[in-house]
Amino acid sequence: MKNLTMLFLLISLSACHSTAKKSSAERAATFPKKGKKVIKAEHYTLKNTSDGKIFNQCDLNCIWQYYYPFLDSTYVVAIQNCPEEYFGVTDNAILYFGRNKAENDQVFLKDSLFIKIKSEFVEYKDFNGDDIKDIMIFSETGGRGGNAFYYLYLIDPKSKRIIRIKDFETIVNPEYNKKHNVIIGYGLSGTNNYSIYKISKNNSVYPIGESFEDDFDSVDEELDKRITQILKEN
Known part of the structure; x- marks a missing residue:
């Protein structure tokens, strides 16, 4: 039984590694094409993240989605969307923006968010008149579903930044x-x-x-x- 458990763990780790490599090869070349990868949770387990890697982790607790805002697809926006009780606080998702490196990722921005739905919650619209589509992330609705609230991140391709607009939500x-x-x-x-x-x-x-x-x-x-x-x- 012990040997069978070890074999299962080795197969799971191999599958995670293969999924990460495939995602890297299939990145989107232009924005706003999403080029996203979704890893769905089948059951809860302990967090599976390493000290050096954030992106392309095999995390059975949450759904990870990836977006590539610039032509240089090493820059990535990753959204870790978890069950509401997962973090034990009011927010249930984390947005990371950084560079996907071979061994040690660079994280430039990390934000805690509340996202009510599990998929198709990102839209691309210009919100500052520069004709560059920005990232708008759906949070939740109020008023019997008629009032929608979002987070907004402006895209700055020149300086390779995304900028959260405070209180937009x-x-x-x-x-x-x-x-x-x-x-x-x-x-x-x-x-x-x-x-x-x-x-x-x-x-x-x-x-x-x-x-x-x-x-x-x-x-x-x-x-x-x-x-x-x-x-x-x-």
Whole structure:
């Protein structure tokens, strides 16, 4: 029985190694093509990470997804999405951004997140007007499912960075308005309301003016007038 257990462990480690090599060979060359690899948990076990390696680990506890924001595919965004009780805190996922090295990975950014769903939670949209698609990560919904909340990471290909925008996850149903260079939030409740935001120099969002009721059925021309007036007054 002991020999059989050892044989099973050796087969599992070999499978993990093969999966990691295959993922490395199949990386996406351009953004926003995801080139993601998903490792699904069949059952819980102890964490399986080494001191030097973060990416392409065989982790039976969580689902790992990989995204490649730059043409240089050694740069990787890895999201470790776990059961809600796994970390024992309010957040259930970790985002890593770094470089995938042969033996010792470089990690430039590590963030704790809360992600309600287990797959298809990443979108690519420009949120700062540079025509580069940024990373928007779905967190959860409120208001009976009508209000969605996201995390936002801006992509900076020149300096090979991704930048988290602080407090973006407090904006309801966020959309970017390129004409006015603002972010529009739209909250669904007893009365639906618009809120207007900008991104500050220290990479956080802040409101512009007061929220206002959608008493004009979301007509684009009227919304444009309201935003123009708010920007003039603020």
